Amino acid sequence: xxxxxxxxxxxxxxxxxxxxxxTERGEFDRLPxxxxxxxxxxxxxxxxxxxxxxxxxxxxxxxxxxHIVLRRDRERIDHTVRPMxxxxxxxxAVTELNERIVRWLRSPGGPDIPIGPVRADDVVAxxxxxxxxxxxxxxxxxxxxxxxxxxxxxxxxxxxxLRGR
Numbered sequence: 001x002x003x004x005x006x007x008x009x010x011x012x013x014x015x016x017x018x019x020x021x022x023t024e025r026g027e028f029d030r031l032p033x034x035x036x037x038x039x040x041x042x043x044x045x046x047x048x049x050x051x052x053x054x055x056x057x058x059x060x061x062x063x064x065x066x067h068i069v070l071r072r073d074r075e076r077i078d079h080t081v082r083p084m085x086x087x088x089x090x091x092x093a094v095t096e097l098n099e100r101i102v103r104w105l106r107s108p109g110g111p112d113i114p115i116g117p118v119r120a121d122d123v124v125a126x127x128x129x130x131x132x133x134x135x136x137x138x139x140x141x142x143x144x145x146x147x148x149x150x151x152x153x154x155x156x157x158x159x160x161x162l163r164g165r
């Protein structure tokens with residue numbers, strides 16, 4: 001018959017035994033950072049991910065699914081093209097975004113997320129309207145001293161179009 005462990009004695013696992021023996025041999029005494037406090041932020045389980053992103057200079061977009069990045073880039077396209085100086089550059093930026101969207105739509109698998117290409121003419125029209133507004137704000141007219149506001153054309157929802165608003 002096999003012997004059973006008495007209930008009042010503690011059981012040392014193989015791992016605990018290895019750690020105890022290494023400590024007795026002094027193998028943990030010369031480790032870098034011994035005796036120093038744990039750096040701040042290491043209490044989080046994803047501390048190594050944050051350190052890797054910071055060390056490698058990678059943005060947090062690398063952790064996001066592609067469809068979320070594409071939707072965010074689609075929403076921010078007007079802000080992205082604002083500093084551009086030519087219509088050709090704006091159209092190139094929209095074309096690049098549309099190519100990424102089409103490439104994602106053609107890839108098999110993944111969730112079925114509704115996302116479509118951006119109309120370059122709409123983006124160019126909004127970009128030109130903002131540029132005109134900035135120019136008119138820089139050079140105030142002699143008849144009007146208040147800054148002008150620009151109505152950027154927005155797409156009305158289907159419900160509002162049907163109701164005539």
